[in-house]
Amino acid sequence: MEDFYNLYIVYSTSDVQTIFKCLYSYIKTKDQIGPLKKDFTRNTKTGKYVESNRTIILIKKSLYQILKREGFGKQNEYDFMITDYQIREDNHPPKDSVPHLFFPINTNLSSSLSSIEIIETKLKYLSQMKMISLDSWIIKKEGLVIFTSKVDILDRIKIKIILDDVEDGFRVSWCKKKFFHHFKNFRLSSLKSNVLYKIDESNEDSLSDSDKEFEDEIDNVIDKK
Secondary structure (H helix, E strand, O other): OOOOEEEEEEEOOOOHHHHHHHHHOOOOOHHHEEEEEEEEEEOOOOOOEEEEEEEEEEEEHHHHHHHHHOOOOOOOOOOOEEEEOOOOHHHOOOOOEEEEEEOOOOOOOOOOOOHHHHHHHHHHHHHHOOOOOHHHEEEEOOOEEEEOOOOOHHHHHHHHHHHOEOOOOEOOEEEEHHHHHOOOOEEEEEOOOOEEEEOOHHHHHHOOHHHHHHHHHHHHHHHOO
16 A cells, blocks of 8 residues: 555644654654644734644654554544544635745745745755655746646645745745746756746757656646636
8 A cells, every 4th residue: 555645633732843752753764754833723803823732744644544553543641633634625726826836035034044945945855755756846036836747736735735834934825827827938947956947949959858847837837827
């Protein structure tokens, strides 16, 4: 049976570090654990976010099954219960958006890193976990992440959910179609630099197969507009 990454919710009043230590004590291999983040609820009157007792985690199904066998899949005495994260219709891109990610270039982050450095680090971490391959995404300097068809829609949703972080002010959303439309006349210069460049028709044949996957992805989305 394939051991894939999935989103789960841990109900606990403990902080993320304590929850990670608990998960780590049950792993068989280090790659069973992915990113964790605290979940926040938004006060509709004040607009402020308040930390909840939910922590969203990305782990392999095998680890989830171990935790369930240990009794953590139901109410217990340990202040630690894990359940499936239910992906709903509103987790999918809305009609005015495309299945690629947008992150505002924010200079007021708690981290000393830039927005691009933060998302690049996080995506590389997901690639090291082998959830997605390094050649299946690129980052545009304006704050756009484009995926190839190698990343299916469910994985894109999981990635968006786990990357969108209220606590450190690093918000991630689906990219609006109008914004994405501006990229029709762009192509990739190289996967190593993760930079899009203005199309040069005379050099189109020199693009690699991976580069053309991004071209096709851009054209496919624009054609559906």
